[in-house]
Amino acid sequence: MRSSRARGTTGCAKAWRERIANIVGRCEPVILLPCNLIFEVVFIVSHLMASSLLEKLKQLSPRERSGALAIQRLDYQIHYTILRIVEMLKTDRPFVMAFDYFDDLITVDSLDNPNTIEFIQVKTRNTGNWTVRAISREVGRAPPSSIVSRMYDHVVKFQGENLKCFFVSNALFIVKNASGGQVRFHKFDFGQSAVHDSEIEHLNAAVEKDFKPPLIDNWEASIAVENCPMGLDDQINSTRGCLEAYLDELADGAAIRVKPLYESLFNTIHAKSGDCEWTNDNLQMLKDRSIGRGELEALFRTAVKYGKPSFLQYWGDIRSELSKSMGTLRLMELHRDAVEFHAKRVAGRADALQLSLGVRQAFKKVSIDPSLGILELVQQVSRVVETDGVQSVNHVNAACLVEICEVFNETELFGTSEIAPQLEDERG
Structure with a gap:
């Protein structure tokens, strides 16, 4: 039994001492100046430390370059990203998200002078749960060949930086805790919780197949596994429900x-994941x-x-027209049912x-005449709705009223359904 957090403290401190020594070494000519310039030295050292992550992002080329094909076959990754965007927007944290770059998704706090970086790998399962053994198995031929080795690859390349590697899935995770019990987790951070020695041994053994020992001390503290509650069969409904609630x-x-x-976010992430040209200018x-965050x-x-x-916006006009052909009580019932249907749909209720x-779908089966009155349109569509x-x-009539009004007033608010064109209008 051992705690991930407790182990490796000496090694971590040693790594920081070496890093600071290297930086100070690079600033040695300045240190030899008179003492009244000590604040300038501190500023230079701080600047070098803050910009080291940016330099690595400029110099290191991403390993994964085939994600564009995978993302066309698997929409789960895009839908998870949208959920993640909403989650991040609810905080005060500055962030920039990059798609299919180093990993399925990465998040940095800034592109100008980044200090933190998160790598997120997304995979789904049709049945069963994930275990430490499962994420340690080989999933590819070329190294790094396992899920955990790919996470370790980030730790190596960005050693010394403030980073975290997440493995996200629709399935839950089973981890053996410090006392040896098998516990099911929605989220498990190997840097925050004590785990059984055998679990760490499995992780190290998988990594050592791809990386020559000795491994970075306490490297597993940089990884975490997380369950996304969105199922495979209800991705669109779950994502749209999350957006509607926010x-x-x-x-x-x-x-x-x-x-x-929803369409603007989905199309933009898809385009930025697969259609961007790969160049030698890593930062660009x-x-x-x-x-x-600002664009979002x-x-x-x-x-x-x-x-x-x-x-909802035009109910006053709708009521005036409907009142000519139906009584007040029937009009009140229709309004009540329509509001109830709309609320359930926004909440993501399966029936709604x-x-x-x-x-x-019924719209596609009938020839809609916009010159007809709203009640005639509702009756025309409701007759062919399959329930x-x-x-x-x-x-059904209430649902037809809501959907008909929205269909006839829907416009492409975002131009090409990507973010860039509509942002110009927003600034203007």
């Missing part, structure tokens, strides 16, 4: 259309494949500003999402 917070409860925002390539905040502001659903999909038999006629 937009609801930003808009103080005013429901916002999420489809244009990193910038081409990344997007920062502008995108979400645009979504809030222009994305209010037409059903399924009904929404059924109504949208599971659970939804009442009133609920």
Whole structure:
């Protein structure tokens, strides 16, 4: 039994002493100047330390260059990235995310003078849980050949920097704790929790197949495993539900259309992951494949500003037209059912999402005449909506009212459905 945090403290301190000694060595001519320049020395040393991560990003070329093909086959990585974006936007942390660069996803606090970096590797499983043995097995022919070896590769290349390597999956993780018990975790940080000696031995054995010993002392403290609760079968619904909930917070409860925002994020991440040209200018390539907090905040502001659903926005006009052909009580029932359907859809309720999909599919089966009144359109569409038999006629009509209003008022808010074009409009 041993604690990852307790082990390796001496080695870590030694590494920092060596790093500081190297930096001071590079500044030796300045140190020999009169003592009244001591503050200048401190500034220079601090600057060199702060910029070392930037220099590594400039000099080191990414190992992974085949992710573009994988990402076309696996949307899970993009959907996880969108969830991660929302999570980061809820904090005050500055961040820039880069896609398919060194790993599936990396996050730095800045591109001008970065001090922290996170590497995120995303993999899915159809069944079962992950174990230390599982992430230590070979998954590729060329080294680094295992999941854990690929994480160690980052630790080697960015040794001495403030880094963390995450392995993320839809499956849970089983880790043997310090007392030898098998425990299931949603998240486990090897730098924060004590683990059984055998688990560390498995990790080291896997890494030593690809890297010549001795290994970096206490390297496992830089890795963590994390479960993403999003399932394989409900990726789109889960992601859109997350976006809708966050937009609801930003808009103080005013429901916002999420489809244009979702498509803009998805298409942008996909393009920056696969379509960017690989060059010898590593820093420029990193910038081409990344997007920062400021750009994302502008995108979400645009979504809030222009994305209010037409059903809620134009209910006054809709009510005036409907009141000519139905009584007050029936009108109140329709409004109540429509508001309830919209709220459930925003919350990601499976029944509401399924009904929404059924109504949208019904649009393709009928010839919609925009000159018809809203009630006639609702009746025309509702007649061909396929349901599971659970939804009442009133609920189907309410869903048709909401979806019809949104379909006829939906526009491409974001131009080409990528971020760059609409950001120019936002600044203007």
